[in-house]
């Protein structure tokens with residue numbers, strides 16, 4: 169491919185991949201809303217709903233995707249147990265966990 173084609177082609181690929189990422193984040197957000205994650209962890213994943221008066225609810229914002237996926241699967245399998253989180257994670261599929269993790273990992277932590 170010559171250099172005059174390479175540039176627009178690269179831009180197109182970039183646009184395409186950012187559209188895919190945005191779609192993934194929207195899907196993760198919708199899932200989080202449906203499954204009440206925001207009620208405890210907040211829309212931004214900073215778990216500051218009660219003016220930080222519930223420090224036992226961990227912040228999800230900005231945590232590594234891999235960590236969030238690993239912990240959600242641990243609740244699902246029972247290797248990590250919590251009376252609130254375990255029942256929420258038990259019915260989740262791998263695909264749902266990936267989307268939820270992608271959404272919260274992408275939020276700004278404060």
Ligand code: HEC
Nearest residue numbers: 200203204205208224225226236239240250252253256268
């Ligand atoms: C009823 C409140 C509540 C809801 C709803 C809730 N969580 Fe949690 N979540 C908690 C609490 C409390 C903990 C800490 C539990 C523990 O000590 O293991 C936690 C822990 C987590 C962790 C582990 C974080 C870490 O730093 O180790 C992840 C990931 C998580 N929640 C994701 C979610 C997702 C995704 C949803 C929605 C599908 C959700 N939570 C819904 C209360 C909630």
